[in-house]
Amino acid sequence: MPNxxxxxxxxFDPIHHGHLNxxxxxxxxxxxxxxxxxxxxxxPLKEEVNTSDKHRLAMLELAVEEYPKLKIERYEIxxxxxxxxxxxxxxxxxxxxxxPIIFAMGMDSFQALDKWANWQQLTDYAHLAVFARPGYxxxxxPAVANFYQSHQANTKEQLTTxxxxxxxxxxxxxxxxxxxxxxxQLHQDHLNAKKALPSSVFDYIQRHHLYQ
Numbered sequence: 065m066p067n068x069x070x071x072x073x074x075x076f077d078p079i080h081h082g083h084l085n086x087x088x089x090x091x092x093x094x095x096x097x098x099x100x101x102x103x104x105x106x107x108p109l110k111e112e113v114n115t116s117d118k119h120r121l122a123m124l125e126l127a128v129e130e131y132p133k134l135k136i137e138r139y140e141i142x143x144x145x146x147x148x149x150x151x152x153x154x155x156x157x158x159x160x161x162x163x164p165i166i167f168a169m170g171m172d173s174f175q176a177l178d179k180w181a182n183w184q185q186l187t188d189y190a191h192l193a194v195f196a197r198p199g200y201x202x203x204x205x206p207a208v209a210n211f212y213q214s215h216q217a218n219t220k221e222q223l224t225t226x227x228x229x230x231x232x233x234x235x236x237x238x239x240x241x242x243x244x245x246x247x248x249q250l251h252q253d254h255l256n257a258k259k260a261l262p263s264s265v266f267d268y269i270q271r272h273h274l275y276q
Contacts, residue, residue, distance in 0.1 A: 066225070067160075069100065070096055072087045073103075073152075073167070074104060075243065079101070079124050079261075081261065084130075085237065089237065090236070091134070094223060095224070097133065101134060101135070101136055103141045114275065115274055115275070126262065126268055130264070139155065150181055150182040153190045157188075164191060166223050166224075168195065171195065174192070174204075177211070178207045187215050187231065188229075189228055190228050191217070191232065194234070196235055217230035
């Protein structure tokens with residue numbers, strides 16, 4: 065019996081309610097028992113992370129205590145090299161050959177997909193679940209638009225019944241604060257930053273004097 069596996073990758077620096085709620089909404093829409101947060105060691109498209117792997121993992125472990133259906137996938141953060149999604153998904157496909165792999169990403173990432181390494185191979189190993197704000201307007205460059213049109217899912221059920229190869233677009237409730245903004249507010253406006261974070265994560269950041 066296939067066991068679909070849903071992953072949301074990122075630096076999670078720090079993990080916040082936007083990450084957690086987005087993955088939880090996707091998990092619910094796809095009717096899955098669990099889903100995975102996958103912290104990256106370092107993204108090739110981003111600057112160095114602001115906080116050590118140890119602290120980012122500790123904050124994730126605290127956060128998922130409040131979201132019992134979410135789990136942590138440590139593959140990328142325990143691999144001492146930049147995190148290329150194509151490589152990671154190929155490893156997961158070998159590790160779970162009978163299970164559909166679903167990789168989640170925001171619309172901003174999808175619009176820039178052609179900047180990713182070997183991006184056209186992603187659907188050889190997984191489905192892509194792309195989430196956007198309600199009422200979004202799809203605006204893709206020609207290369208990504210052609211890729212989407214040739215892999216577009218007709219129904220969300222295709223992601224859980226077929227092994228790989230589909231791209232599914234869905235709408236999620238928006239969250240208007242990014243990790244970079246939260247880091248800045250931890251300098252200036254603790255009360256506003258606190259609202260964006262699980263309470264245990266905020267307490268951990270204060271206790272260890274992170275982002276200061």
